[in-house]
Amino acid sequence: MTGSALVENGPLLEVSGLSVGFADETRRTVAVTSGVSFAISPGQTLSLVGESGCGKSVTAAAVMQLLPHPAGRILSGSVRLGGRELLGLPPKELYRLRGSEMAMIFQEPMTSLNPVHTALDQVVEVLKLHRPEIPRGDRRAAAVRLLEEVEIPSAARRAASYPFQLSGGMRQRVMIAMALAGRPRLLIADEPTTALDVTVQAQILALLRRVRSEHGMGMLSITHDMSVVSQVADRVVVMYAGHVVESGTAGDILRHPMHPYTKGLMECAPRLDSQPRARLRSIPGTVPAPRAYPSHCRYADRCPLADAECRAGPIPLLTIRNREVRCIKVTQ
């Protein structure tokens, strides 16, 4: 640990009332997400789920404060890591925190790795920046150990490879080694397996589960794939059109989804035991653009249950047993 004074009890990451806005062509700010709240404890994985354009990645980028500048900005809310408010920290301090306290891995490792440096050099660079206690002469050995930890076979030899010489799965392992190099307490994984084959996907998810528990990290996983959720998540937050629409434990939500959107997401993927060639349940239409978010229930236009009541005004996030649901139809 780099010796920052962080509160040890309580949640690791606490996001509350987070709203992010983006400037449109006319430089007016449009709220893309509003009032997003969730918490992650050490050693726990929370999955943010939803279609493209629901605000999952924007929320993750806001936590890391990597929103595109100057178009995107945080409108309100708070992001606390280990009890410490991150919003408003000076850029220099954020620069230090990113990589050492929180790290992120992305969907396509080919675009996030530097193509002109070897895998080893890229891990060494993180060690140089975030692990000053490792003497210069020991960095290469430490980097090879990290590559071994992420199960790269004959790591010492493969370390000299450039990204284009590695398969997609191996590249993602290098990304994970880089993320682990700074010993972060929070790992954000933005669709880490979407670009990978199913067999490789299962290996990478197993690796993430292992390093998470060995390092006691909290993990924020972003995905649109419910089968990924079932393999990694302890808690699930479902987002739709910039709102949290349902949150609860992974077991509860996967067994018994309450919000019609969560149900829709789970039903539309074909299953290995479903009737072949039967028409799939699909969610009609698409996610509205942020500018066109209605003031009433944002899902109403695609929802099979929607009626006049749903279109009467904003729908609050209701607490039902251990769950939060933004739908007035589920209680009836």
Add this chain to the structure above:
Amino acid sequence: MTDRVLVETCGLSVSFAQARFSGRSVVHALKDVSLTVHQGETLGIVGETGCGKSTLCRCIVRLYRPSRGQIIFDGTDISSLPERRLGTLRRAVQMIFQDPADSLNPRLPVGAIIEEPLVIQTSLSPARRRARVDELLGEVGLPLGASPRYPHEFSGGQRQRVAIARALALKPTLLICDEPVSSLDVSIQAQILNLLLDLQEEYGLTMIFVSHDLAVVRHMADRVAVMYQGEVVELASSDQIYRNPRHGYTRTLLSSVSGPR
């Protein structure tokens, strides 16, 4: 499905020469692939990246010329036909690709994209072509006003609908779908899969459906070919493959899919 064989490949092999610092090496992308596709059926092809799925598709549409073996389409060996004699094949076989953003010309309006095969392959008058484009837009669930708009104005799912409309313009007998829903959100995947099933019935299409997603392939296909390192390692009815996988690799694939799928 009928007993009539529409496509047959016999001992199909494709190799590519690869330039390396250490000299040239040869990659065997397809090794001795023999399979048949019956009229009206859907043949699913699964396997991981680099197993030869796309190479096989591209051979069948003769974008690649095989190094060895035969491809018999509707009774004719097309494996070594010269380009100028491929006209019939080009009309009868159409393909849709994984990423509609890459397979649609960004500088052409959607109407012109769908019309292009009609311009090249038919002698229809401009008015008749435009009528056919409107009919196709309706069939794939796009608004009639879509014609003058450009691909970037559409979402991923809508662009895939444009690609489907273009593929159907010539009323093909065989439609090859190479990972048609892999780049789409699950909710949109379902819409596109349903559309393909509807259109298959309407047009009486034979389909080759490629995906790395087992659940999607099982849903769409009558029979499934499992490919591994350029070879077909198992070929059986969808039910058999999923209930009673015989090859070790098929079992590995099936066990990687867990959870609510």
